[in-house]
Amino acid sequence: MEQLIIFIVLIMMGYFFGRMAESRHYRSIKEREQFWMTRPAGSYKRVSDPKRTILKSELVSGNVVISVDYFKRIVAGLRNIFGGEVRVYETLVDRARREALLRLNESCEDADEIINLRIETSSIYKGRRKQVGSVEVLAFGTAVYFEQK
Amino acid sequence: MLMTNTEEIPGKKTTAFHGVVSGSTVRAKHVGRDLMASFKNIFGGELKGYTELLQESRDQAIERMLSQAEQMGANAVVNIRFSTSSVAAGAAELYVYGTAVTVE
Numbered sequence: 350m351e352q353l354i355i356f357i358v359l360i361m362m363g364y365f366f367g368r369m370a371e372s373r374h375y376r377s378i379k380e381r382e383q384f385w386m387t388r389p390a391g392s393y394k395r396v397s398d399p400k401r402t403i404l405k406s407e408l409v410s411g412n413v414v415i416s417v418d419y420f421k422r423i424v425a426g427l428r429n430i431f432g433g434e435v436r437v438y439e440t441l442v443d444r445a446r447r448e449a450l451l452r453l454n455e456s457c458e459d460a461d462e463i464i465n466l467r468i469e470t471s472s473i474y475k476g477r478r479k480q481v482g483s484v485e486v487l488a489f490g491t492a493v494y495f496e497q498k
Numbered sequence: 499m500l501m502t503n504t505e506e507i508p509g510k511k512t513t514a515f516h517g518v519v520s521g522s523t524v525r526a527k528h529v530g531r532d533l534m535a536s537f538k539n540i541f542g543g544e545l546k547g548y549t550e551l552l553q554e555s556r557d558q559a560i561e562r563m564l565s566q567a568e569q570m571g572a573n574a575v576v577n578i579r580f581s582t583s584s585v586a587a588g589a590a591e592l593y594v595y596g597t598a599v600t601v602e
Contacts, residue, residue, distance in 0.1 A: 359540055367542035374543075394504050403509030408501040408578055412556070414549045416535065418542030448544075465504045471582040482539050485552060487580055491502040 363419030370418075371440065378447050385454045390463035390490070397462060402496040409463070410489035411452030415445045417482060442470065442484055449488040460492035499564050500574035500601065507574055510601045516570040520595035521562030524585055525555045552592065556580065559594045572598035 389397055396403065417425075421437040428435045446468060453463070469487045506512050527535075527548065535545055567575050578596035585591050 363540055363542065366540075370541065370543040396508055406500070406502050406504075406508045408503055410556070410580075412549060412552055414545040414552065416538040416542055416545050419540045421542065422539075464508070465502075467503065467579075469580060469582070472584075483535070483545055483548065485548070485582065487552075487556075487582070489503060489578075489580060491504050491508070493508055 359419045360423055363421065363423075367418030367420050371444065374444055374448070378444065378451065381451050381455075382447065385451070388454070388460075388462065390450075390454070390466055392466045394465050396464055396493055401498075403493055404496050405494040406491050407457070408489065409453055409457045409460070409492045410487060411449045411454070411456055412485060412487040413445055413448045413452060414483050414485045415441060415448070417441060417484075442486070445484050445486040446470070446488070449486040453488045453490065457492040459494065461495045462493045463490045464493060466490035499567065499572075501560075501564075501578060501596070502574075502576050503578045503596075505577055506599075507576060507601050510574075512576075512599045512601055514572075514600040516567070516572045516598040516600070518595060519563050519566040519570065519572075519575060519598045520593065521559040521564075521566065522591060522593040523555050523559045523562070524589055524591045525551060526589040527551060552582075552590070555590075555592045556594065559592050563594050563596065567596075567598040570598050572600055574599050574601045 417438070421441065424437045425435050449468065467489055471485050472483065500507055502508070534547060538545055563575065575596040576599055578594060581593045583591050583593070
């Protein structure tokens with residue numbers, strides 16, 4: 350009986366706090382993404398305008414580790430029985446990717462363009478019973494600075 | 499030392515290739531961070547301690563790669579790739595590799 354109570358409390362805490370953290374995070378992501386909309390960033394290997402003189406180029410990266418909450422873990426565990434899309438984990442990975450990209454952008458504010466963008470995902474920490482406890486996303490690319498016209 | 503993950507430094511000519519250089523580091527997290535992480539596993543959210551730890555380790559791996567490139571007499575490393583693997587429970591290996599070149 351005691352165990353059941355602890356379980357329910359954990360799920361409720363995971364649901365409320367996890368939800369809160371997620372919506373707060375999404376709000377901040379959307380706000381910051383607006384700011385970087387105008388700067389080109391792509392996975393193409395060359396700069397968009399080859400005629401411009403390049404002053405400098407450097408490796409830039411951004412990373413983030415995001416943890417699952419208890420609620421998501423239980424829901425995903427249930428999905429393992431019935432199969433299908435695990436939407437709770439989709440939002441988790443989506444958040445991590447967008448956050449990593451934003452951190453990459455914020456690390457080189459004066460760059461004119463970012464080329465050869467790569468994103469890597471890895472689960473670095475496995476929780477109990479080999480379930481994924483957190484996900485790390487690393488975004489890296491080359492920031493290019495043009496000579497100003 | 500110049501670093502990019504493109505095949506050549508944009509706007510510069512590669513004059514010599516020196517070969518592959520790499521750096522790696524295996525890091526474990528300490529108990530305090532682990533405890534915090536298990537709390538966070540209930541509430542969700544970013545694990546700031548881990549983010550920093552991985553960033554630091556990656557910088558160290560890059561440093562090792564650069565010193566190797568320096569020994570070869572290169573002045574740039576191109577085509578840099580990162581890879582992460584968990585070696586054992588609680589430890590992660592961060593590996594970075596690229597090609598050492600000389601640019602004009």
